[in-house]
Amino acid sequence: MEKTTIMVVDDSPFASKQIKDLVEENGYEVIGYAKNGEEGIQLYKELSPEIVIMDIIMPGIDGLETAERILKNDPKATIMMLSSLCDAGTLEEVHSIGLKYLIPKPWEDDVLLATLEILKKQRKANRE
Numbered sequence: 001m002e003k004t005t006i007m008v009v010d011d012s013p014f015a016s017k018q019i020k021d022l023v024e025e026n027g028y029e030v031i032g033y034a035k036n037g038e039e040g041i042q043l044y045k046e047l048s049p050e051i052v053i054m055d056i057i058m059p060g061i062d063g064l065e066t067a068e069r070i071l072k073n074d075p076k077a078t079i080m081m082l083s084s085l086c087d088a089g090t091l092e093e094v095h096s097i098g099l100k101y102l103i104p105k106p107w108e109d110d111v112l113l114a115t116l117e118i119l120k121k122q123r124k125a126n127r128e
Helices: 013-025 037-047 063-073 088-096 109-127
Strands: 004-009 028-034 051-055 079-083 102-104
Touching: 004 013, 004 037, 004 109, 013 028, 013 051, 013 109, 028 037, 037 051, 037 063, 051 063, 051 109, 063 079, 079 109, 088 102, 102 109
Parallel strands: 004 028, 004 051, 051 079, 079 102
Antiparallel strands: none
């Protein structure tokens, strides 16, 4: 069975490694990392991951603008946001750009994994 491919966009090497270890232990494959939004946009174009896990607060363009730009180029992109910013305003911004999931940092492993499963099933349903 093929593994679902994931790209991580987070300026924290520690968070990126935590995400990689968690998702790979649970049957996903991390195929790329970006430490900022600009890298994330370029890497997305190169790798076409099935799911992107992205932080909001990063140097340069933030995760929300990065997600908007990725979605502009690929409206079917599947993106999950992670952030310590999880207030109502941030959640509203996430939803306004067309994303459904904002996971608070620090995340609960079971919540992150359950959200990945939902996204994986949604992607599969959208392709059928």
